[in-house]
Amino acid sequence: MSQQNKNQGGQAQFSLFSAGPSGPSAKDRQRVQQLTAELEHHNYLYHTLDKPEISDDQFDALFHELQALEDRWPELRSAHSPTLRVGGKLIDGLAKKAHSLQMYGLDNVFSAEQWQDFADRIRRAWDADLNGPLPEGFWCDPKLDGLALEIVYVDGTMQEALTRGDGEVGEVVTEAVRTIRTVPLRLAGPGPFPARLEVRGEVVMYKKDFAALNEKQEALGLKTFANPRNAAAGTLRQLDISITASRPLRFLAYSLGEAQWPPAPVCKLQSEVMARLKEYGFLTPPDGKLCNSVQAVEDYAQWVREHRPQFRMEIDGAVAKLDNLEAQQALGFTARAPRFAVAFKFPAEQAQTLLQGIEIQVGRTGVLTPVAVLEPIAVGGVMVSRATLHNEDEIRNRDVRVGDTVMVRRAGDVIPEVVGPVLDKRPADAEEYIFPHNCPVCHQPAYREEGEAAWRCENMACPAIRLRAISHFVSKAGLDISGVGQKWIEQLVNSGRVQSPVDLFTLTIEELLGFERMGEVLAQKFVDALDGAKHTATLPRLISALGIRHVGEQTARTLAAHFHNLDELEKADGETLQSLPDVGPEVASSIRNFFDSPANREQLDRFKGLGLWPQGGKGALAGANGEAAQGEGAVPSGPLSGKTILFTGTLSMARGQAEKLAEAAGATPLGGVSKKLNYLVAGEKAGSKLEKAQKLGVTVLDETEFMSMLHEAGVASE
Known part of the structure; x- marks a missing residue:
């Protein structure tokens, strides 16, 4: 009898199982345990090792048998059941949660000389008297171009998953991550397992899977993804988990956060960690190896660079970290990156293709940006058909002409740009490009201010400006309204129903149902999201959403405070505005110009009438992540209240955490040293900022003095 027939026989046998009066029989329980183990084994063989032993039909038969048993006896569904990978549920939104240990980024080196300098810095920072000789070995692996993720296991079972976020706080994506087939829902092996294990790695999409996904999106008339990283990130953040489950994401583990090891064995080397992760059932970055010298690391990075096209996933460099974990701990971290690890970044990949034309895009602030229309070409595994040309001066300086064969690269391996022409392939009739001095959308005259590189349309009624302004209003840099995406904004603006951000808040469910692909559930969520924003929007978010030129999120927070x-x-007049931190003459003038516009004042009156009128105030805690302002009557007291502050050097806490504590005490963090700065908190190895502050007579604090001020203001440091 074939394996499939055996499974079908098993299903028939299941229908004859009898249950005791109190629940499932012992036979049911045993079968569920057997199926769970067997399915996870075959899932690991197929998705992690790429060595399947049974057919898809045989796997499906086992899966459906387990699903039927769990449906009949829900109490038999374990926290690591393979059926949890299916998805099929909607979640309300992505909550945020702090990492128990900060997830740092990596500093970069771009040459052998910079790598040698990094290795020298490690030697200089190493205290041989205290720690003994510096261990020389480095663990190296390819630098994956995906979305950083942390998965938490408690006693061997997956408990939750967080994106990296800002390094301190990430988005909770537990249900989505359960659907990723290379993520063990329970650690493999007999144990004992760590009481808590935070596994860190990267969510990626293989190149071939990315190409297939974009083909499918295009066939369905849906938006395609720019690159595999965006596809992976967008898929993982889906609120409809069934979409996540339908896409081929992979998680590759490469490090640990907190690890509460059992009595033995404890990992003491990064190479041991990587071996243990494989034993636990994780996929790890391909071709990782231990390099026993600085030169061996350089050779490894060169090998990875040469073989870059052969990797299944996008990579943009190689990572080297000291193999000895105690040495890692002794060297520690700067404010943003470990001192014991570095990314050896590769130059952007380049390719030649034909420049078919140049189009002008009009941005939210009216900037006219030239975009190259290219004969499609694969660059770094991504099909590129459009690329930025930056501005008029760059086109002239690079001497790019329509009809040229041009070199194209993905700047930062993300944004495609034209490097320049291949002159020996230039056609004889190629003419110099003349940059238009009229807006291509509204055809009004464009202007280029002295000292600026950009031509700008200043017609605020321009349809292109209006579309991008409304998109910005609901984006993460604005009110961050989930569910009101770019595609819907385009439809609403193109239909004429929405002509300003305030029009969004007057939409009804009945009107929305008239748009293609808009059903009742989606329409209700759309309206609810906008209604919720009216009541939860903070003043800094609203100021940022208005799109005032030169006013970003940080300046919006300053104004709201x-x-x-x-x-x-x-x-507020210009003099009052310029007295504020981070507000100079140009920013103050831009703010005044915005409020002097009758059209803008009319829009603000409509916001006020709708109830979208949040309150801020001096000393209010207007958080960067949209936290509610404290409002009047909640002004913190103490030496930091109403003061400006800046942090430099290495502190015992992350700089972002220090800034949040300072804000809670009523201070406003600044981005640089100026006469407007009241306090500079200087940690170890403070550099030029400390010197400049001392010259300006700014009060310099050490971390102990800063913590004392927090205590006086009644702000807890934990």
């Missing part, structure tokens, strides 16, 4: 609402901000 000093003005009670937009009425007060509108009345």
Whole structure:
């Protein structure tokens, strides 16, 4: 009898199982345990090792048998059941949660000389008297171009998963990560397992899978993804988990956060960690190896670079980290990166293709950006058909002409750009490109201010500006309204129903149902999201969403901390605005120009009438992540209240955490040293900022003095 027939026989036998009066029989329990183990074994063989032993039909038969048993007896479904990988549920949104240990980024080197300098810095920082000789070995593996992720296991069973986020706080994506077939729902092996193990790695999409996904998206008339990293990130953040489950994501593990090891064996080397991760059932970056010298690391990075096209996933470099974990701990971290590891970044990949034309795009602030229309070409595994040409001066400086064969690269391996022409392939009739001095959308005259590189359309009624302004308003840099995406904004603006951000808040479910692909559930969520934003929007978020030129999220927070609402901000003159941190003459002028516009004032009046009128105020904690302002009556007292502050050097805590504590005490963090700075908190190895602050007479604090001020203000440091 074939394996499939055996499975079908098993299903028939299941229908004859009898249950005791209190629940499933012992036979049921045993079969569920057997199926769970067998399915996870075959899942590992297929998705992690790429060595399947049974057919898809045989796997499906086992799966459906387990699913039927669990449906009949839900109490038999374990936290690591293979059936949890199917998805099929909707979640309300992505909650945020702090990492128990910060997830740092990596510093970069771009040449053998910079790598040698990094190795020298390790030697200089190493305290041989305290720690003994410096261990020389480095663990090296390819630098994956994906989405950083942390998966938490408790007693061997997956508990939750967080994106890297800002390194301190990530998005909770547990249900989505359960659907990734290379993620063990329970660690493989007999144990004993760590009481808590935080496994860190990268979610990627293989090149071939990315190409297939984009083909499918295009066939369905849906938006395609720019590159595998965006596809992986967008898939993992889906609120409809069934979409995540349908796409071929892979998780590759490469490091650990917190690890509460059992009594033995404890990993003491990074190479041991990588071996243990494989034993636990994880896929790890391909071709990782231990390099026993600085030169061996350099040779490895060169090998990876030469073989870059052969890797299944996109990579943009090689990573080297000291193999000895105690040495890693002794060297520690800077404010943003480990001192014991570095990324050996590769130059952007380049390719030649034909420049078929140049189009002008109009941005949210009216900037006219030239875009090269290219004969499609694969660059670094991604099909590129359009690339930025930056501005008029860059086109002239690079002497790029329509009809040229041009070199194209993905700047930062993400944004395609034209490097320049291949002159020996230039056609005889190629003419110099003349940059247009009129907006290509509204055809009004464009302007280029002295000292600026960009031509700009200043017609605020321009349809292109209006579309991008509304998109910005709901984006993460604006009010961050989930579910109101670019495609819907385009449809609403193109239909004429929405002509300004405030029009979004007047939409009804009945109107939305008239748009293609908009069903009742989606329409209800759309309206609910906008209605919720009216009540939860903070003043800094609203100021940032308005799209005032030169006013980003940080300046919006500064303004929200000093003005009670937009009425007060509108009345502020240029002198008052320039007295604020981070506000110079150009920014102050831009703010005044915005509020002097009758069209803008009319829009603000409509916001106010709709109830979208959040309050801020001096000393209010207007958080970067949209936390509610404290409002009047909640101004912190103490030496930091109303003061500006800047952190430099290495502190015992992450710089972002220090800034949040300072804000909670009523201070405003700045980005640089100036006469407006009240306090500079200097940690170890403070450099030029400390010297400049001392010259300006700024009060310099050490971390102990800063913590004392927090205590006086009643702000907890934990």
